[in-house]
Amino acid sequence: MNKSRMEAFSDGVLAIIITIMVLELRTPEGHEWREVVRLWPVLLSYVISFLYVGIYWNSHHHLMLTVHRVSGGILWANLHLLFWLSLFPFVTGWAGESHFAAVPMSCYGFVALMCAVAYTILVRAIIRADVSNHLLADATGRDLKGNLSIAAYLVAIAAPFFGYPGVIVSGLLLTAVALMWLIPDRRIERVLAREGGASSKH
Amino acid sequence: MNKSRMEAFSDGVLAIIITIMVLELRTPEGHEWREVVRLWPVLLSYVISFLYVGIYWNSHHHLMLTVHRVSGGILWANLHLLFWLSLFPFVTGWAGESHFAAVPMSCYGFVALMCAVAYTILVRAIIRADVSNHLLADATGRDLKGNLSIAAYLVAIAAPFFGYPGVIVSGLLLTAVALMWLIPDRRIERVLAREGGASSKH
Amino acid sequence: MNKSRMEAFSDGVLAIIITIMVLELRTPEGHEWREVVRLWPVLLSYVISFLYVGIYWNSHHHLMLTVHRVSGGILWANLHLLFWLSLFPFVTGWAGESHFAAVPMSCYGFVALMCAVAYTILVRAIIRADVSNHLLADATGRDLKGNLSIAAYLVAIAAPFFGYPGVIVSGLLLTAVALMWLIPDRRIERVLAREGGASSKH
Amino acid sequence: MNKSRMEAFSDGVLAIIITIMVLELRTPEGHEWREVVRLWPVLLSYVISFLYVGIYWNSHHHLMLTVHRVSGGILWANLHLLFWLSLFPFVTGWAGESHFAAVPMSCYGFVALMCAVAYTILVRAIIRADVSNHLLADATGRDLKGNLSIAAYLVAIAAPFFGYPGVIVSGLLLTAVALMWLIPDRRIERVLAREGGASSKH
Numbered sequence: 001m002n003k004s005r006m007e008a009f010s011d012g013v014l015a016i017i018i019t020i021m022v023l024e025l026r027t028p029e030g031h032e033w034r035e036v037v038r039l040w041p042v043l044l045s046y047v048i049s050f051l052y053v054g055i056y057w058n059s060h061h062h063l064m065l066t067v068h069r070v071s072g073g074i075l076w077a078n079l080h081l082l083f084w085l086s087l088f089p090f091v092t093g094w095a096g097e098s099h100f101a102a103v104p105m106s107c108y109g110f111v112a113l114m115c116a117v118a119y120t121i122l123v124r125a126i127i128r129a130d131v132s133n134h135l136l137a138d139a140t141g142r143d144l145k146g147n148l149s150i151a152a153y154l155v156a157i158a159a160p161f162f163g164y165p166g167v168i169v170s171g172l173l174l175t176a177v178a179l180m181w182l183i184p185d186r187r188i189e190r191v192l193a194r195e196g197g198a199s200s201k202h
Numbered sequence: 203m204n205k206s207r208m209e210a211f212s213d214g215v216l217a218i219i220i221t222i223m224v225l226e227l228r229t230p231e232g233h234e235w236r237e238v239v240r241l242w243p244v245l246l247s248y249v250i251s252f253l254y255v256g257i258y259w260n261s262h263h264h265l266m267l268t269v270h271r272v273s274g275g276i277l278w279a280n281l282h283l284l285f286w287l288s289l290f291p292f293v294t295g296w297a298g299e300s301h302f303a304a305v306p307m308s309c310y311g312f313v314a315l316m317c318a319v320a321y322t323i324l325v326r327a328i329i330r331a332d333v334s335n336h337l338l339a340d341a342t343g344r345d346l347k348g349n350l351s352i353a354a355y356l357v358a359i360a361a362p363f364f365g366y367p368g369v370i371v372s373g374l375l376l377t378a379v380a381l382m383w384l385i386p387d388r389r390i391e392r393v394l395a396r397e398g399g400a401s402s403k404h
Numbered sequence: 405m406n407k408s409r410m411e412a413f414s415d416g417v418l419a420i421i422i423t424i425m426v427l428e429l430r431t432p433e434g435h436e437w438r439e440v441v442r443l444w445p446v447l448l449s450y451v452i453s454f455l456y457v458g459i460y461w462n463s464h465h466h467l468m469l470t471v472h473r474v475s476g477g478i479l480w481a482n483l484h485l486l487f488w489l490s491l492f493p494f495v496t497g498w499a500g501e502s503h504f505a506a507v508p509m510s511c512y513g514f515v516a517l518m519c520a521v522a523y524t525i526l527v528r529a530i531i532r533a534d535v536s537n538h539l540l541a542d543a544t545g546r547d548l549k550g551n552l553s554i555a556a557y558l559v560a561i562a563a564p565f566f567g568y569p570g571v572i573v574s575g576l577l578l579t580a581v582a583l584m585w586l587i588p589d590r591r592i593e594r595v596l597a598r599e600g601g602a603s604s605k606h
Numbered sequence: 607m608n609k610s611r612m613e614a615f616s617d618g619v620l621a622i623i624i625t626i627m628v629l630e631l632r633t634p635e636g637h638e639w640r641e642v643v644r645l646w647p648v649l650l651s652y653v654i655s656f657l658y659v660g661i662y663w664n665s666h667h668h669l670m671l672t673v674h675r676v677s678g679g680i681l682w683a684n685l686h687l688l689f690w691l692s693l694f695p696f697v698t699g700w701a702g703e704s705h706f707a708a709v710p711m712s713c714y715g716f717v718a719l720m721c722a723v724a725y726t727i728l729v730r731a732i733i734r735a736d737v738s739n740h741l742l743a744d745a746t747g748r749d750l751k752g753n754l755s756i757a758a759y760l761v762a763i764a765a766p767f768f769g770y771p772g773v774i775v776s777g778l779l780l781t782a783v784a785l786m787w788l789i790p791d792r793r794i795e796r797v798l799a800r801e802g803g804a805s806s807k808h
Binding site: 204207210211214215217218219222225226277278281284285288289291292295296299300303304305306309 | 411412415416418419420422423424426427429431432435436437439440451454458461462465469586
């Protein structure tokens with residue numbers, strides 16, 4: 001199985017996801033400043049989602065560096081992750097256009113949660129396909145950042161049902177998680193660096 | 203003729219097909235839970251189509267591993283396959299938005315059938331271009347899964363004309379075929395594995 | 405200058421052009437057979453445009469095989485070609501939705517003409533950048549097919565102004581040119597084959 | 607970190623941005639010549655934006671030739687640039703559909719300015735990641751063209767507030783900057799040519 005073609009396909013899908021989100025920024029009817037002001041919720045949700053997809057692209061890229069053999073399981077786990085990521089344009093547009101109403105915010109949190117779950121499944125599929133890949137197993141062993149994110153997503157899904165302050169909590173949590181992941185995953189880089197051979201191949 | 207550029211172009215087209223389908227999930231007007239509930243037929247048809255395009259990408263990838271020389275015939279057979287696959291977003295959106303009405307379901311089945319036919323034509327074009335490619339000829343000689351799929355598609359096209367139960371039969375058959383193909387095509391992998399040289403090139 | 409990145413970018417743009425045309429096939433409001441029948445002009449113009457873009461992708465690919473050095477001139481001539489090709493989705497949708505009215509048909513012919521002109525400019529830029537590329541100069545020296553196409557496009561632009569029969573002439577000519585080019589450009593292949601060194605690099 | 611995958615992702619995003627802008631050319635309702643005439647502002651803004659994105663693709667390509675190591679900083683600076691470029695389809699559609707009204711023109715200038723700023727940040731991130739990259743530092747040391755562009759963008763943002771003549775000044779400036787950059791960045795090519803080793807790698 002050809003790893004580079006799976007990477008190329010994933011890159012293509014991620015590039016399209018990150019770009020078609022901008023189609024949610026519909027051309028305003030009028031041409032006054034208030035049109036731009038009215039656009040801010042859609043713009044804000046676009047910025048956050050751009051960060052999320054950018055982070056997943058970055059993490060995906062790092063993850064693939066540790067893969068030596070693409071099994072059927074990895075392939076389908078990867079498509080499963082792309083499926084949930086492909087729902088970002090939808091929840092982004094809905095959250096923005098509804099001016100961050102409770103249900104769209106909760107759905108946004110749900111999609112973010114399912115992406116995190118799908119990513120974890122992909123990591124497990126990679127470890128299972130290559131038992132010698134203790135690198136990845138080590139690197140992601142005690143996954144504080146991952147667990148924190150999942151906890152934050154769960155709160156972000158539930159909070160909007162407790163009125164307007166809950167929506168704000170939800171938005172802040174989703175933004176905080178994105179910012180937390182802006183720092184690239186040094187865990188894998190560190191372990192890769194320790195064994196020179198693996199990194200020199202790339 | 204350059205095989206890698208044909209692969210890259212096909213990957214690009216497949217990545218776009220699988221991703222623009224999500225544009226059929228239009229931003230709901232309101233922001234209540236019932237909007238999400240109302241969305242389920244579009245979501246369901248999206249999931250099934252995502253599976254179909256994912257399966258074709260996977261099969262296409264396996265198929266290309268056996269190609270050593272891209273002839274004009276292979277190139278046009280490939281574009282023909284991409285043409286029918288490109289109709290998936292249309293029938294997906296229509297089937298979902300019509301809440302699985304008879305005519306859209308029948309059209310969906312027809313597009314699925316034509317993709318299978320186009321795939322068969324591509325396989326034949328590959329075998330014809332390389333008479334020494336008895337690998338592929340062997341591997342796809344007795345194509346039970348392929349024949350079952352075509353029979354299922356034919357029933358899925360006809361069934362919706364026999365009222366509501368027919369539509370359900372059609373939907374179940376289309377889903378069953380997708381699930382059946384989730385298991386990657388081990389026939390080609392097995393034959394490739396038998397002759398070590400071919401697989402080590404990839 | 406990096407030829408493979410120019411190819412990758414062109415492939416990406418062509419893959420998107422060929423795929424977003426399907427977005428012109430809008431989901432019908434109803435779900436009767438007559439909706440499918442009503443769709444035939446859009447479907448027909450989609451098929452023809454799919455052929456055109458497929459042919460350009462194929463020719464572009466052959467052309468790039470003869471390029472050894474990408475100059476600034478080639479790069480901009482290539483972008484110029486992509487610009488005119490990017491107008492195909494627009495004229496395709498318009499010609500189809502207007503049921504092949506005179507003005508949209510004429511515009512379609514104009515875009516087809518400009519693509520041919522842009523392609524010729526690209527060929528000239530490649531020959532100019534590499535004076536030793538007498539291969540390409542030879543191969544395209546007496547370009548009967550190219551001249552026939554341009555003549556056909558000119559008639560296809562003018563004919564719609566002579567009433568309904570003119571529109572049909574225009575449609576038939578545009579289809580005939582597409583079919584004529586379905587046969588890949590053996591001129592370049594033949595010349596490349598004559599000198600083994602060049603083709604073995606690809 | 608893998609430079610080619612960052613290039614592939616950027617190429618994908620740029621190819622999508624340049625192509626989805628054509629979706630702003632909506633299929634006209636009627637089919638008379640006056641529909642084409644009515645389209646001219648959208649077409650004009652499409653042509654200018656096509657030039658801008660083409661120029662950024664070209665410059666990005668040249669810039670990447672000087673990169674030997676992709677740091678986290680380069681990766682995020684690159685995503686930041688892609689973010690601002692991804693707003694081109696929005697401002698292009700708005701400027702065109704509003705027939706170049708003051709606010710959309712000013713927003714167009716702002717997006718053009720932010721792209722230039724993001725590009726500068728990317729150049730700085732590349733220089734910082736590789737202190738030995740004095741090539742790039744030299745080549746972009748006295749950046750007359752860059753400074754001129756930023757001055758032009760600032761005027762193009764402010765001018766539309768001084769009535770209709772200001773809008774025309776703004777449009778002319780934005781067009782002039784695009785034409786000025788059509789000439790590829792020979793500064794980097796020249797410095798790369800001076801040291802043969804670097805260019806022979808590509």
